Amino acid sequence: MLDLTKFVQYFNTTSLADAITLPAELYSSDTAHKLDQLAIFSNSWQCVGHISQLINNGDTLLANIANRPIVIVKDHQGELKAFYNVCKHRAGPLVFESGNIKLFSCKYHGWTYKLDGQLRTAPEMSDTPNFNTCDIHLDKVNLDVWEGFIFVNLSESPIPLHKFFEGISNTIKPIDLTEMTFHHREEYNIACNWKTYMDNYLEGYHLPHVHPGLNKLLDYKSYSTELYDWYSYQHSPLENQASFYGEGSAHYFCIYPNLMLNILPGRCQVNIILPTSKTSCKVIFDYFYTNPDSDNAKKMIKEDLSFSDEVQDEDIMICEHVQKGLESGVYHQGRLCVKREQGVWHFQELLRKAYRASIPDK
Numbered sequence: 001m002l003d004l005t006k007f008v009q010y011f012n013t014t015s016l017a018d019a020i021t022l023p024a025e026l027y028s029s030d031t032a033h034k035l036d037q038l039a040i041f042s043n044s045w046q047c048v049g050h051i052s053q054l055i056n057n058g059d060t061l062l063a064n065i066a067n068r069p070i071v072i073v074k075d076h077q078g079e080l081k082a083f084y085n086v087c088k089h090r091a092g093p094l095v096f097e098s099g100n101i102k103l104f105s106c107k108y109h110g111w112t113y114k115l116d117g118q119l120r121t122a123p124e125m126s127d128t129p130n131f132n133t134c135d136i137h138l139d140k141v142n143l144d145v146w147e148g149f150i151f152v153n154l155s156e157s158p159i160p161l162h163k164f165f166e167g168i169s170n171t172i173k174p175i176d177l178t179e180m181t182f183h184h185r186e187e188y189n190i191a192c193n194w195k196t197y198m199d200n201y202l203e204g205y206h207l208p209h210v211h212p213g214l215n216k217l218l219d220y221k222s223y224s225t226e227l228y229d230w231y232s233y234q235h236s237p238l239e240n241q242a243s244f245y246g247e248g249s250a251h252y253f254c255i256y257p258n259l260m261l262n263i264l265p266g267r268c269q270v271n272i273i274l275p276t277s278k279t280s281c282k283v284i285f286d287y288f289y290t291n292p293d294s295d296n297a298k299k300m301i302k303e304d305l306s307f308s309d310e311v312q313d314e315d316i317m318i319c320e321h322v323q324k325g326l327e328s329g330v331y332h333q334g335r336l337c338v339k340r341e342q343g344v345w346h347f348q349e350l351l352r353k354a355y356r357a358s359i360p361d362k
């Protein structure tokens, strides 16, 4: 059981007018790291991939959420299912790497399971009393799909996935995410708590100071943030119509708890932020483009990627410095800017609510 006595006082609801940050200790302690795994990552929809990664029946995809190994499989009927990748015999692994299977076949003693999770065969177990294969079934994990993106949720009765994305497809019209194709993935290991990275993403306040190049492309004055139940939406008209991004708007969605969709005409960049320790995180960038093989797109993609790298380097630099500040022992909490940091407040309110819900006997 986690001892949260030190932290509970910080979990009370705040209003935007009085908004104050979560305390620094929540960004750097073992207890906070465990609390995040329990209250946030074991209890939310986590994006684990895209349907284009599972084309044929029997294709598998592996994921790890809150230290729990998960396997996603496209079954013989073409339906996606998710299970813990842990055998019911003695916890062996069912699948070592993504690929294609006819059955789950445990790598330890060879028990096999059908793709619906039912135990099928258990070698040499016939003399074992009170053992029936039909009693044994792999533990299922909730799975759902939004616009081609695959999500799993470790909680038993989650809020439906579509609630988290309500309105997004309409807002971005005429852009249609289902018309985009996966291009490639990049991963960054960053020396900051996952929330430090999230907080930074959630405000444009730092734009003129940290991203002078990006600031030229976006219109800082009309940069605005809207808050919804489960996401915040930052947007800005594209300032320089001659830029490689073309005409239209830049849409930045941050969906609770750790997913970002950065949508521009012809491209969507998906960011997933995963804690790797109390003071480090992994940031996954998946790039999707409309018609990536056309000549125009190839040129745009080249410029987009080098520019994204520049912006990402600037964000990493500032987040790693902020993390040092949070760990310094000389900072505790700070006030948020009502005009520019509503997204940070909104995210931290959702965290406070999830933290409160994880406290027993509240």
Ligand code: FES
Pocket: 087, 088, 089, 090, 091, 092, 093, 106, 107, 108, 109, 110, 111
């Ligand atoms: S642990 Fe899977 S068969 Fe033994």
Ligand SMILES: [Fe+2]
Pocket: 200, 201, 206, 210, 211, 315
């Ligand atoms: Fe930034």
